[in-house]
Amino acid sequence: xxxxxxxxxxxxxxxxxxxxxxxxxxxxxxxxxxxxxxxxxxxxxxxxxxxxxxxxxxxxxxxxxxxxxxxxxxxxxxxxxxxxxxxxxxxxxxxxxxxxxxxxxxxxxxxxxxxxxxxxxxx
Numbered sequence: 001x002x003x004x005x006x007x008x009x010x011x012x013x014x015x016x017x018x019x020x021x022x023x024x025x026x027x028x029x030x031x032x033x034x035x036x037x038x039x040x041x042x043x044x045x046x047x048x049x050x051x052x053x054x055x056x057x058x059x060x061x062x063x064x065x066x067x068x069x070x071x072x073x074x075x076x077x078x079x080x081x082x083x084x085x086x087x088x089x090x091x092x093x094x095x096x097x098x099x100x101x102x103x104x105x106x107x108x109x110x111x112x113x114x115x116x117x118x119x120x121x122x123x
Contacts, residue, residue: 002026002112004034004096009117012086020081020117022096030074033099036081037107038092038119045095047105049081059103063089088123 008020022034035050049070051058058070067086072079079096094117097110104110 002029002032002098004098004112004114006094006096006114006117009094009119011120011122014087014121014123016086016121017082017084018086018119020083020094020096020119022079022081022114024077024079024098029077029098031100032112033103034072034079035097035099035105035110036070036079036094037097038090038094039116040089040092043092045107047107048094050103050105051079052103059105083119086119086121088121091119091121093118
């Protein structure tokens with residue numbers, strides 16, 4: 001059973017930066033694709049960023065391209081989301097999720113989810 005724990009959220013001013021972490025525990029964490037999703041108030045949860053477990057070209061939502069960077073350190077079982085030039089529209093609960101079903105942006109393909117971390121961007 002894989003467990004995921006997000007951290008690093010908080011309150012930041014528009015234009016600022018935050019780095020989110022997703023720490024995984026359980027067998028074979030390095031073989032899972034870990035993806036970031038977010039859910040803004042009153043909106044459905046949406047895809048943010050993903051990267052294959054071995055590296056390779058990342059996928060980003062159009063709304064965060066050029067501002068967010070996903071990376072992972074398999075040595076410490078952690079996936080990161082570096083967020084820069086934050087905007088009020090980035091305010092949301094950010095979730096990490098894990099799958100072995102390939103690089104996918106569909107939430108239905110993800111078997112394991114963290115509880116989320118709140119990011120609030122003040123304008």
